Structure formats: C-alpha cells, structure tokens
Amino acid sequence: MKTNPSKNKFTRRRLVGDSTFAGLGGMIGLGMAVFASIQMSANPLAAANVAHLAGATEQPHVVFVTGDEEYRSEETMPMLAEILNRDFGFTVTVCFALTDGVVDPNRSDNIEGLEVLGDADLLIMNTRFRRLPEEQLKFITDFAESGRPMAGFRTATHAFRYGDGHPMDHAWPQKVFGLPWISHDGGRNSTDVSLVEEHAASPVLRGVQPFHSRSWLYHANTLLESATPLLIGRSVRGAAPGGEHFNPPHVVAWVHHYAGEQGTSRVFFTTLGHPSDFKQAPMRTLVLNGIFWALGKEDEIPAEGLHAELPAGFDPNPSGFGDTYKPGLRPGNMLGD
Numbered sequence: 001m002k003t004n005p006s007k008n009k010f011t012r013r014r015l016v017g018d019s020t021f022a023g024l025g026g027m028i029g030l031g032m033a034v035f036a037s038i039q040m041s042a043n044p045l046a047a048a049n050v051a052h053l054a055g056a057t058e059q060p061h062v063v064f065v066t067g068d069e070e071y072r073s074e075e076t077m078p079m080l081a082e083i084l085n086r087d088f089g090f091t092v093t094v095c096f097a098l099t100d101g102v103v104d105p106n107r108s109d110n111i112e113g114l115e116v117l118g119d120a121d122l123l124i125m126n127t128r129f130r131r132l133p134e135e136q137l138k139f140i141t142d143f144a145e146s147g148r149p150m151a152g153f154r155t156a157t158h159a160f161r162y163g164d165g166h167p168m169d170h171a172w173p174q175k176v177f178g179l180p181w182i183s184h185d186g187g188r189n190s191t192d193v194s195l196v197e198e199h200a201a202s203p204v205l206r207g208v209q210p211f212h213s214r215s216w217l218y219h220a221n222t223l224l225e226s227a228t229p230l231l232i233g234r235s236v237r238g239a240a241p242g243g244e245h246f247n248p249p250h251v252v253a254w255v256h257h258y259a260g261e262q263g264t265s266r267v268f269f270t271t272l273g274h275p276s277d278f279k280q281a282p283m284r285t286l287v288l289n290g291i292f293w294a295l296g297k298e299d300e301i302p303a304e305g306l307h308a309e310l311p312a313g314f315d316p317n318p319s320g321f322g323d324t325y326k327p328g329l330r331p332g333n334m335l336g337d
Contacts, residue, residue: 049098050113051078051334056089060121060295065114065140067097068128068155069105072275074325075316077126078334079278080287083308085335093120096331097130103329106322108161113331114139121148122295125177126273128155131162141168144176147263149294154215154273157181177269178227178256182219185247187319191217191233192245193252193272193282199230203298204255204268204289207305211282212241213252218271220250227256231270231286253286255293266294275316284308 055061064081066073074096081092093116097107109131117123117139125140132140137160144150152159158181160168174180194210208231217235231253237243253270268290277283288306292298317326 049101049331050096050116051081051094051331053081053085053092053335055085055091059089059091061091061093061119062122062124062291063117063120064092064094064124064126065111065117066094066126067105067108067111067130068126069108069321069325070128071126071154071273071319072105072316072325073126073153073155073273074103074105074329074334075314076273076275076278077124079311079314079316080124082311082335083284083288084291086311087308092335094331094334096334098331101330102327103325103331103334105325109133111136117143122151122291123148124151124153124291125156125159126153127159129158129161131160137168141172144172144258144265145260145262147260147265149266149268149296150176150258151268151291151294152177153269154218154271155181156269157218157271174222174224176258177267178224178254179220179222179269179271182221184219185217185235187216188239189216189246190214190236190239190241190243191252191272192236192241193231193233196229196232196251199228202228202230202255202293203301204230204253204286204293205305206285206289206301206303207307208286208289209282211280212236213272213274213280213283214239214276215252215272215274217247217250218252220252220271223251223254224256227251227254229254233271253290255290266296268294274319276318278316279310279314281307284310 064077066077078094084090085092095113096103098112099107123143157173157179170180191213217233229251232249233252234245234249235247255268258265258267285305292301
C-alpha cells in the first residue's frame with residue numbers, strides 16, 4: 001500500500017541525482033548529474049501531446065486529465081496547474097483530448113499522454129462522457145486502485161459513457177468519486193453556495209466564504225453516506241446573483257476515502273466548475289485547500305486558507321457545446337508564456 005506517494009517518489013528522484021554524481025566524480029559526474037536532472041525535470045512524454053511544468057523535487061506531481069465539450073476544462077485546468085506550479089512549486093502535467101496534436105474537446109475517444117499517471121502523486125479528473133480505448137482507460141483505472149489521492153470537478157460524475165450498462169458510466173464514479181450523474185436544475189440558472197455548518201471546521205473550508213456560482217445545481221441524491229459534505233448549493237432562478245431560490249438544496253463539495261485494490265485514496269470532489277467559477281477567490285481557495293487535503297498536506301493550509309491570483313491572461317471561453325471552445329490550441333501553448 002502506497003501510504004505517502006509524494007515522499008516516496010521525490011526521495012527517489014533526489015537519490016537518482018545523488019547517486020549519479022557520486023558514482024562518477026569530477027566533471028564527468030557533474031555532466032551526468034545535470035543530464036539526469038534535465039531528464040527528470042523535463043516533460044516525461046513527447047512535448048507535443050501534454051502540457052508540463054517541472055517543479056521542486058520535494059513537491060508532488062499533479063496530473064490533470066481534461067476532456068469535456070461543455071465547461072472548458074481545456075482552459076480552466078491549465079490555469080490551476082499554473083497556479084500550483086507558480087505558487088507552490090508543484091510539478092504539473094495536463095493531458096488533453098487531441099486530434100492531430102490539436103486540443104479537441106469534442107473528441108471523445110482519445111486523451112493522449114495518460115501514461116504519465118504512472119509517475120503522478122495526484123490525479124485530477126475533469127472529463128465528460130469519454131469513450132476511451134482500453135489501453136488509455138487502464139492508466140486511469142489503475143491509478144484509482146493504487147491508493148494515491150484523487151480530485152474531480154463537475155462532469156467527472158459522468159466522466160465516461162460507454163453504454164450498455166458499462167461500469168465506468170455509473171458504478172465507477174459512484175464508488176470512486178462518491179456520486180454519478182443524476183440531473184441538474186437547468187443551464188439558465190445558477191447556485192448560491194454556503195458551508196455545511198456541521199463540517200465548517202474542515203481544513204478544506206479554511207478561508208472559504210459563501211459565494212454565488214454560475215454553475216447550475218447538480219443533483220446529489222445518491223452521494224455516498226460515507227462522504228463528508230462540505231458545501232451546500234441552492235438553485236437560483238437566472239444566472240445572476242440575487243434571484244429566487246427554487247427546488248431542494250444539494251451538496252456541491254465533499255471529501256471521502258475510496259478503498260482501492262492497493263490502498264485507500266483521499267478524494268476531494270466538487271460539482272461546481274463552470275469556467276467563470278474559477279474567477280472567484282472562494283472557489284480557488286476551496287480547490288487549492290481540497291488539493292492540499294487530498295495530498296495529506298492539510299497542515300500546510302493556513303487558517304485563512306490558500307489564496308492565489310489568477311494567471312495573467314486567463315479568460316476562458318464561455319460554457320457551451322459545438323465550436324464554443326478556442327480552436328487551434330496545442331498542449332505546448334497551454335502553460336506559461
């Protein structure tokens with residue numbers, strides 16, 4: 001059972017560099033150590049098919065798996081990756097749905113670079129109705145059973161759609177993330193988000209204030225009883241704040257522990273995730289706190305929570321289907337300058 005994946009992996013990285021240097025000595029040893037360092041900090045896959053930023057060797061490696069044709073995960077997840085790298089020194093990799101090397105959210109049967117999950121400390125899922133080939137899907141399901149931590153956004157409740165009662169469609173998100181797709185209260189509406197008072201002392205909620213979300217409310221009727229609800233949502237009539245509340249409330253953020261075949265994973269999940277949500281400071285604090293909690297780093301979350309400014313130029317396209325996404329983007333253009 002891998003109980004502390006971050007420490008295990010990053011200790012190994014440091015030892016590779018140290019042993020390379022010690023074993024050769026002199027300028028030859030220095031050259032080999034530099035070469036080894038470059039190899040470890042560079043993108044572990046072909047630069048063309050993932051976005052990657054190397055971080056500090058003692059910090060975790062977070063892999064984002066994107067691929068949804070509605071909520072612009074191809075823009076919001078690279079933004080989060082950039083914050084984790086810029087402000088906390090994490091190594092980050094973002095995998096995308098691609099067609100001929102170009103980001104294509106409408107391509108449901110191809111997410112490239114998933115083999116990087118073998119080196120990951122945390123998997124963050126933000127996909128919708130994917131139908132990946134078995135050789136790609138296996139990287140995700142193997143990670144889920146490994147005992148390493150996970151996090152998910154919004155449509156990861158329906159991350160896959162194979163049909164014919166396939167377990168990945170409903171049973172897998174129910175047990176792994178705590179909830180499958182059920183229904184929602186309509187895309188013309190929005191959500192008022194508040195804390196679940198019973199669990200307001202959770203480290204994930206440090207510094208999180210109530211806020212209005214453009215995300216329309218997802219139903220959470222079958223949320224696992226073992227999950228810890230953190231935020232509750234009330235449907236608001238219309239997209240703007242201040243509208244009339246309607247329909248029953250539902251949990252919109254929680255944590256739970258998934259017992260996989262090789263260990264138990266900490267899991268953070270939120271059904272929020274409209275592209276405009278990430279422009280709000282409480283949403284970013286919630287997400288950063290949730291990531292740190294999943295990684296077992298809750299002692300590093302200050303009383304006021306983790307806060308981060310948006311990267312310069314973050315301006316995602318609106319939610320929507322069809323050609324709503326930005327055309328012509330390639331993974332190499334998605335992180336940094």
